[in-house]
Amino acid sequence: MKKELRGFDSDVLSFADRRGIRMQVTNTETEVFKMLQDRGNLTTTTADRVDTGAARRFGESLATDPRAAAIDQKIASLESRRKELFGDQQPLVGFGIMGGVMAGAAMKPSGPPTKGIDAKQPSEPPQVPPKMQEAMALNGELMKLSEEKGKLIDARSREAGVPVRSGTMFAGQMSSDMMAEFQGAKTPAEKQQFEKMMGAVNGDRLQAARRESLRNIESLAARMDNPKMKGMLGKQLDDMRAHPEKIPMDRVKHNILIPDVHYYRPGGKGEAVLLDSENLERANKHVDGASGLYFSGTKTAQVDAAAVGRDGHTHGTASHELSHGLDYEVAAAVPAFYKTWSADLEKAYAQAKTRGASITEYALTNPREYVAEGVEHYHRDRALLKTRDPALHDVAERLLQQAGKLGVQ
């Protein structure tokens, strides 16, 4: 990082130092996450503190809901037809039929690509047998119905105050172990915790779904002729009996709900924080990809450790964050200069906005980013900055000259 900042005039750096601007290398995603939490903009889920009474009443009301019952009836009828087409394999394959056909359709010719990162490969559309076509249509219908039921569950769960995940009710078999992984649980302790939440949200339905699923698989194993396959299935059954969380369940039929919890790791590693969907979206939008921070109160610029390359450069992130510091501190040190300069900056920014072009798209975000991008590019490629946005080149240069003057005083 120091190497990159050597591009700045030493008097400018001296000014930054005198004004107390500090540069740090941190994990900025974790820092932003902490900041959002401290300011109450990110809260943890309540799915680990479910009112089991409310969850039970919610499950009962869903089981007696006429709309839910109508959807279930339609689903049962479609499942029955699917079973006619494919027999006993169906309860195990779930999405398998459609997945298989879709995989076939998307398959590309083998061999390494000779051109392009996104080269389009010619492929013949696969011949889909009529039976499979019907199965695909059935799956399409099932997905629509499952989505409808999912919406119904979302609305009712909100009314009941039971935190379950939205829009996740789809046809097909899934074990709670898989659900835990989908929600980001990695360690055995996290999976165990998730299993407890599954129990709290679903109550007796969870056991009922597992019992039925086990019965179906046992029945299938009993009718198998191939001893090798039978043996493999027998082993899987033993494993499922020992670890019920591995038993695939018919979620739609048994109203198996997923607790609204995501195991979120700021910066992608370390201990997980439990967030609900709304907070996860907020974290993804604000935290993920954070590469630099400037705290005007503490005059601290932070650069993400991952942004620092082997050569010590940060691809402009350090320069950009330092520029924010210079902007703030010149304003505090010489208000009279800053007033005039700031008016010119606003004017240049307004012109760039009207033009819809500057040195980068990000420069058009607001005047603070405009000048930070300007100062950064002044050090990266001054000629390019002057060509692309001469007014920004001038205001950046004047800010740096002023900081430099103050640096030698």
Added chain:
Amino acid sequence: MVTRVILRHLREEDDVLVLGDIAGEMDVVDDSIEVAIDDPELQQRVLEVVSEPISVRAGFEMDGVIVTRLEPRGPDHPEYLSALRERLEQSDLRLQVEIPD
């Protein structure tokens, strides 16, 4: 619209890098890039660089804290090509990347 980017070899002469022959070209069409280089090894290396995601700046301000974030963008983003040029030129491939205006 197709943007054709020319890749030229840079070779070292008396400790100075001088412009050499055309190594190949890249055609950028909407959100995809096709790389055509005769040397299969160089083609592979360039593909590796091109396949790495490219991000551009975004950000927000909250209570006196300015947060700069990087968001991945595809070849259809106006800053993609200049970022790709920077990445290719900073690699050890010794290439100059010529992007038409």
